[in-house]
Amino acid sequence: MSSEVISQLDIDRTRGDFHYPESHAFDAGVGLNHATIDYIANVKSEPDWIREFRHKALDVFLSKPMPTNWASEDLNNIIFEKIRYYLSNAQHPTRSWEEVPDDVKRTFERLGIPEQERKFLAGVEAQFDSEAVYSNMKKALGDQGVIFVGSTEGLKEHPEIFRKWFGKVIPTGDNKFSALNSAVFSGGSFIYVPPGVKLKHPLQAYFRINAENFGQFERTLIIADEGSEVMYMEGCTAPKFETATLHSAVVELVAMKGAKIQYVTVQNWSANVFNLVTKRAIAHEEAEVKWIDCNIGSRLTMKYPGVVLKGRKARGEVLSIALANNGQHQDTGAKMIHAADETTSNIISKSISIGKGRATYRGLVHIPKHLKGCKNNTECDALLINSNSRTDTYPAITVRGSGNSVQHEASVSQVSAEQIFYMQQRGLSEAQAMSLSVNGFVNDLVREFPMEYSVELKRLIDLEMEGSVG
Amino acid sequence: MSLIIKNLHARVVGGQTILNGLNLEIEKGRIHAVMGPNGSGKSTLSKVIAGHPDYEVTAGDILMDGKSILGMEPDARSRAGLFLAFQYPMEIPGVSNANFIRAALSARLAEGEELEATEYYADLYEQMDRLEIPRNFTSRSVNDGFSGGEKKRNEVLQMAMLKPTYAILDETDSGLDIDALKIVSAGVNALRSPDFGALVITHYQRLLDYITPDYVHVLVGGKIVHSGGPELALELESKGYDWIREEMAEPALA
Ligand SMILES: Nc1ncnc2c1ncn2[C@@H]1O[C@H](COP(=O)(O)OP(=O)(O)O)[C@@H](O)[C@H]1O
Numbered sequence: 203m204s205s206e207v208i209s210q211l212d213i214d215r216t217r218g219d220f221h222y223p224e225s226h227a228f229d230a231g232v233g234l235n236h237a238t239i240d241y242i243a244n245v246k247s248e249p250d251w252i253r254e255f256r257h258k259a260l261d262v263f264l265s266k267p268m269p270t271n272w273a274s275e276d277l278n279n280i281i282f283e284k285i286r287y288y289l290s291n292a293q294h295p296t297r298s299w300e301e302v303p304d305d306v307k308r309t310f311e312r313l314g315i316p317e318q319e320r321k322f323l324a325g326v327e328a329q330f331d332s333e334a335v336y337s338n339m340k341k342a343l344g345d346q347g348v349i350f351v352g353s354t355e356g357l358k359e360h361p362e363i364f365r366k367w368f369g370k371v372i373p374t375g376d377n378k379f380s381a382l383n384s385a386v387f388s389g390g391s392f393i394y395v396p397p398g399v400k401l402k403h404p405l406q407a408y409f410r411i412n413a414e415n416f417g418q419f420e421r422t423l424i425i426a427d428e429g430s431e432v433m434y435m436e437g438c439t440a441p442k443f444e445t446a447t448l449h450s451a452v453v454e455l456v457a458m459k460g461a462k463i464q465y466v467t468v469q470n471w472s473a474n475v476f477n478l479v480t481k482r483a484i485a486h487e488e489a490e491v492k493w494i495d496c497n498i499g500s501r502l503t504m505k506y507p508g509v510v511l512k513g514r515k516a517r518g519e520v521l522s523i524a525l526a527n528n529g530q531h532q533d534t535g536a537k538m539i540h541a542a543d544e545t546t547s548n549i550i551s552k553s554i555s556i557g558k559g560r561a562t563y564r565g566l567v568h569i570p571k572h573l574k575g576c577k578n579n580t581e582c583d584a585l586l587i588n589s590n591s592r593t594d595t596y597p598a599i600t601v602r603g604s605g606n607s608v609q610h611e612a613s614v615s616q617v618s619a620e621q622i623f624y625m626q627q628r629g630l631s632e633a634q635a636m637s638l639s640v641n642g643f644v645n646d647l648v649r650e651f652p653m654e655y656s657v658e659l660k661r662l663i664d665l666e667m668e669g670s671v672g
Numbered sequence: 673m674s675l676i677i678k679n680l681h682a683r684v685v686g687g688q689t690i691l692n693g694l695n696l697e698i699e700k701g702r703i704h705a706v707m708g709p710n711g712s713g714k715s716t717l718s719k720v721i722a723g724h725p726d727y728e729v730t731a732g733d734i735l736m737d738g739k740s741i742l743g744m745e746p747d748a749r750s751r752a753g754l755f756l757a758f759q760y761p762m763e764i765p766g767v768s769n770a771n772f773i774r775a776a777l778s779a780r781l782a783e784g785e786e787l788e789a790t791e792y793y794a795d796l797y798e799q800m801d802r803l804e805i806p807r808n809f810t811s812r813s814v815n816d817g818f819s820g821g822e823k824k825r826n827e828v829l830q831m832a833m834l835k836p837t838y839a840i841l842d843e844t845d846s847g848l849d850i851d852a853l854k855i856v857s858a859g860v861n862a863l864r865s866p867d868f869g870a871l872v873i874t875h876y877q878r879l880l881d882y883i884t885p886d887y888v889h890v891l892v893g894g895k896i897v898h899s900g901g902p903e904l905a906l907e908l909e910s911k912g913y914d915w916i917r918e919e920m921a922e923p924a925l926a
């Protein structure tokens with residue numbers, strides 16, 4: 203099947219993808235070598251330690267093979283020499299709103315995206331005009347000692363906290379793409395929440411969005427100190443109209459004793475994007491980390507959020523939804539590494555495959571022999587819409603020792619042509635019928651999501667279904 | 673005003689012909705019963721009228737209140753006032769009955785209009801009570817794990833909620849015990865009005881004791897071969913279909 207897929211990275215211009223000539227203040231050019239690294243470090247005026255970190259990471263990246271042995275052959279179609287690794291929209295782009303295609307504008311309208319955001323998302327503006335909101339929020343957060351800045355500012359202004367954790371949850375050499383990110387990262391957030399501070403409102407990348415933040419190689423580091431609580435929302439449900447075809451982010455979370463972190467992602471990628479992301483958290487004693495991850499679109503997504511349950515009674519959770527439409531492959535899952543007694547983990551994964559879309563679940567639950575009182579629950583459910591769809595489940599559960607319990611359930615269900623016809627006979631269009639089935643399928647999981655995200659997710663599913671029927 | 677089936681020829685897409693010049697007119701305010709042996713094309717007729725993609729119409733027409741519906745999608749036909757109670761209703765896991773019926777009703781509203789939730793539930797509960805359907809039904813998934821009888825009751829409930837102009841009931845009585853049959857029949861009778869026409873497909877005369885038809889037709893080999901009043905059903909019940917087949921054969925012999 204993958205041979206049918208376009209083998210060149212930069213020519214697939216299907217629905218939702220568009221590009222313009224752009225003018226960037228800084229452009230590292232195509233290809234990746236040590237000069238590229240120096241260019242990035244120079245432009246960003248970074249301290250030497252981070253420059254060295256990048257150089258070392260590049261060597262690791264170059265030495266590591268592609269993980270095609272277990273993942274998709276499609277990875278071989280990424281042509282690293284053709285990619286731009288650093289672009290900075292320090293200036294406003296030159297494209298105008300009038301140049302944005304009508305169907306894209308309609309999509310924004312359907313999604314109910316505010317005017318100002320539409321312009322940003324379409325690449326018309328490099329910056330949201332949300333300064334006022336942001337500075338209010340910044341002041342409120344600052345009063346509580348909360349740091350919420352971009353990764354570059356974080357490493358420069360707060361090295362004492364940043365360096366302590368940066369690259370510790372996900373070492374450079376974790377996988378080829380974490381190495382790539384470590385070499386060329388820019389954008390993403392750095393958050394520090396002091397002990398005992400419980401943030402009532404979620405932090406959204408949103409408020410401090412700029413072109414770099416929406417970049418290809420974001421790097422996010424969140425530290426919730428003892429007893430603190432934070433919810434972070436990443437991405438945005440609007441389709442991102444990318445010229446870049448490779449997105450490879452690294453997200454590291456640290457939940458100190460008794461802290462709680464919820465990390466929510468809803469992403470909708472255009473069909474030409476390789477989305478290869480490494481996300482992991484460390485949960486110390488009695489800490490709780492919850493990943494909520496919704497992936498829609500992309501050519502290939504590989505993402506397995508994980509939690510290392512390092513302290514006693516730590517708790518980890520991954521709730522994920524992946525939707526693979528025609529020609530797309532969602533290879534997603536979760537990793538739970540139990541490393542202390544009485545740690546618990548919960549994984550609920552739902553995937554939807556439409557047409558030739560392909561969804562794969564890959565899980566890893568590790569509970570070593572010497573631990574006591576650990577629990578894992580894993581549920582993966584797949585929904586196939588039409589018979590061409592393909593779904594695979596690769597749960598790897600290693601439990602050694604007897605004092606631990608593991609529960610695993612998997613199901614595959616179909617939405618058949620007969621079901622669609624039945625719903626159509628009641629007056630629902632084919633797209634509405636599919637949306638209803640998909641929403642029904644994810645419903646119990648979506649109930650766990652923050653309200654605004656569940657509403658947006660529903661709208662997104664509706665749109666995606668409209669697009670999938672002729 | 674009526675649903676007119678005119679010289680209808682239909683086949684499985686690219687395959688076997690099933691309907692061979694079928695004529696039928698269902699006027700508003702009337703109930704027509706169709707009986708016929710297994711495999712004669714009764715369900716196919718109902719699905720062709722509803723626009724099932726497995727079949728193609730090769731000749732003839734279907735007119736709803738004077739307008740051909742052949743070019744309309746199944747959902748457009750539904751919204752135009754056509755309802756089919758399926759012989760084998762589909763299960764839709766994860767979608768609650770309340771949400772399903774609400775979505776079907778919402779699909780009939782103009783853009784921007786919304787269904788009023790309290791009114792909706794008031795109507796839903798009233799119809800459920802009439803069909804003796806318990807309240808927990810609303811949160812169960814559509815037909816998921818339902819018994820045959822529950823599924824048929826659900827078809828009638830959906831019909832009562834959607835208030836079609838023309839309804840086709842395909843063996844809605846099959847699999848019902850006598851009590852359920854009475855309840856379901858009462859549900860259909862409640863819809864009887866000068867603005868409602870129905871085509872009731874059944875194998876059993878007993879249904880017609882509860883839903884008295886205006887006409888009874890016999891469908892054999894993909895067309896209507898005999899029509900009469902309610903008494904025809906009794907005759908079929910006692911004599912079977914063979915005498916009709918013989919009658920059909922006679923002119924050919926002559
Ligand atoms: N989709 C289909 N594909 C192939 N054959 C079909 C299909 N639908 C109906 N048939 C055939 O057409 C004939 C009539 O079927 P049907 O309309 O279901 O009969 P009835 O409802 O009167 O028992 C049967 O021989 C059946 O096997």
Ligand SMILES: [Mg+2]
Pocket residue numbers: 714715716759842843
């Ligand atoms: Mg039948």
